[in-house]
Amino acid sequence: MRRTLLVAVLVPLAAALGLVLGLTAGPWWAVPAVVPLAAAVWGWRALARNWASWRYAERADDLLISRGVVWRELTVVPYGRMQLVEVTSGPLERHFGLARVQLHTAAATTDAHIPGLAPEEAERLRDRLTELGEARSAGL
Numbered sequence: 001m002r003r004t005l006l007v008a009v010l011v012p013l014a015a016a017l018g019l020v021l022g023l024t025a026g027p028w029w030a031v032p033a034v035v036p037l038a039a040a041v042w043g044w045r046a047l048a049r050n051w052a053s054w055r056y057a058e059r060a061d062d063l064l065i066s067r068g069v070v071w072r073e074l075t076v077v078p079y080g081r082m083q084l085v086e087v088t089s090g091p092l093e094r095h096f097g098l099a100r101v102q103l104h105t106a107a108a109t110t111d112a113h114i115p116g117l118a119p120e121e122a123e124r125l126r127d128r129l130t131e132l133g134e135a136r137s138a139g140l
Contacts, residue, residue: 001096001116002047010040056114061136063103063129065112077112080136081105085129087122101125 018033046069055066065075084104093099099122103112117125 001092001098002051003044004096005092006040006043006047010036010043014040051116054114054116058125058128058132063112065114075110075112077103077105077110078136079129079132081107082129082133082137085126085133087119087126089119089122099123101129103129 014033014036017036018030021033022030049069050067053067053069053072055064057064061080062076062078065077067073082103082105086102086104087099088102089099097118098115099117099119100113100115101117101122103110105112114122114125
């Protein structure tokens with residue numbers, strides 16, 4: 001999905017920039033139009049590496065979410081601290097058959113989410129986390 005958005009924005013930008021500069025200032029001034037194309041090539045590879053960095057693991061007492069290539073982030077969410085688990089899917093995500101699981105806890109700074117899941121997997125994970133959260137918080 002993100003690669004499609006990247007190409008949909010940068011390729012027309014490069015074409016428009018090259019056309020405008022080429023017609024108004026001359027053909028050599030159209031050379032800067034390759035900058036958006038280079039950004040698209042770099043972004044294509046960067047998005048692949050970023051996507052490959054996402055991981056999650058259901059453990060006995062908590063959920064681990066790991067992400068990041070340059071700045072790595074590991075989020076550990078104890079099942080007993082989960083207040084709400086929701087599955088969201090915006091218009092673009094629905095078009096590409098994707099969903100996101102969002103975890104809410106009492107901490108205001110918790111940004112625990114897992115993007116890019118198949119809707120069936122997102123619903124299965126939501127149900128499983130809700131079940132584990134209810135079982136762990138019952139003793140509080």
